[in-house]
Amino acid sequence: MGTLFLVATPIGNLEDISQRAIKTLKQVRLIACEDTRHSRKLLTHYHITTPVTSYFEHNKYSKLQLVLDELTRGDVALISDAGTPALNDPGYELVISALNNGHHVSPIPGACAPIAALTASGLPSDSFLYLGYLPRKTSERRQRLAQVSNYPFTLILLEAPHRLLGCLKDLAETMGSRNIAVARELTKIHEEIFRDNIDSAIQYFSEHEPRGEFTLVLEGKYSQKTIWTKNELLNWIKIQLEAGHSASKIAASAAQVSGWQRRNIYALINEFHKNQKSESTCDTG
Numbered sequence: 001m002g003t004l005f006l007v008a009t010p011i012g013n014l015e016d017i018s019q020r021a022i023k024t025l026k027q028v029r030l031i032a033c034e035d036t037r038h039s040r041k042l043l044t045h046y047h048i049t050t051p052v053t054s055y056f057e058h059n060k061y062s063k064l065q066l067v068l069d070e071l072t073r074g075d076v077a078l079i080s081d082a083g084t085p086a087l088n089d090p091g092y093e094l095v096i097s098a099l100n101n102g103h104h105v106s107p108i109p110g111a112c113a114p115i116a117a118l119t120a121s122g123l124p125s126d127s128f129l130y131l132g133y134l135p136r137k138t139s140e141r142r143q144r145l146a147q148v149s150n151y152p153f154t155l156i157l158l159e160a161p162h163r164l165l166g167c168l169k170d171l172a173e174t175m176g177s178r179n180i181a182v183a184r185e186l187t188k189i190h191e192e193i194f195r196d197n198i199d200s201a202i203q204y205f206s207e208h209e210p211r212g213e214f215t216l217v218l219e220g221k222y223s224q225k226t227i228w229t230k231n232e233l234l235n236w237i238k239i240q241l242e243a244g245h246s247a248s249k250i251a252a253s254a255a256q257v258s259g260w261q262r263r264n265i266y267a268l269i270n271e272f273h274k275n276q277k278s279e280s281t282c283d284t285g
Contacts, residue, residue, distance in 0.1 A: 008110030
């Protein structure tokens with residue numbers, strides 16, 4: 001019985017693929033691609049001449065038996081246009097059918113936009129919930145967000161550029177102005193990660209036309225019992241000031257996650273500035 005390999009492919013930069021993935025794509029009998037024309041660029045770049053067939057959302061059932069038949073003769077690889085197959089891309093039905101027919105299913109890990117955005121977001125990554133794409137209708141989207149608004153862990157979701165502002169406004173309506181990282185075009189030439197709160201993100205993308213595919217990483221709702229120590233908050237203030245953020249933005253963001261009140265955060269910011277001036281005076285004295 002053959003093995004179905006789920007091969008992760010680059011999400012932008014063609015170099016983000018493992019040697020094992022390339023070797024596997026060269027050795028299997030068939031590669032099932034979400035878009036054969038798109039995948040041909042990657043395959044040509046790495047001199048992979050394995051036969052390909054299309055396997056996408058609208059033909060995944062009609063092509064299912066073809067792939068299963070090939071698995072009876074040997075190994076098959078499944079790839080999507082970018083990233084890890086079966087994650088917001090066709091593949092789930094094929095995996096289930098392959099398992100039910102006694103075939104092995106083996107993942108070959110690699111690029112994954114949600115994980116890449118999470119690790120670079122600056123938000124907690126020890127516990128998170130992946131939501132994928134939210135519903136297109138505003139009412140349904142807000143209903144979905146309300147279901148997870150009280151979860152304490154980081155939320156990850158995908159969005160198209162023409163729906164980004166609507167999504168951000170719905171996030172503000174249901175979640176308040178929490179901290180967020182909005183990543184676009186990851187690993188590509190125009191890669192950008194906007195890190196601030198939701199209100200600031202709405203203002204920024206109202207002034208800068210959203211382009212490319214977006215991954216949003218949103219902080220979870222933290223318990224009010226979780227209060228940072230003074231030293232923890234001072235260290236965080238130092239990092240934010242060195243990054244060029246204003247006192248108002250620092251106070252607003254810190255109030256969301258630290259358990260401190262905004263006026264007390266302002267006091268600490270002023271204290272930090274005074275200490276910096278004092279140290280500077282001592283150095284020149």
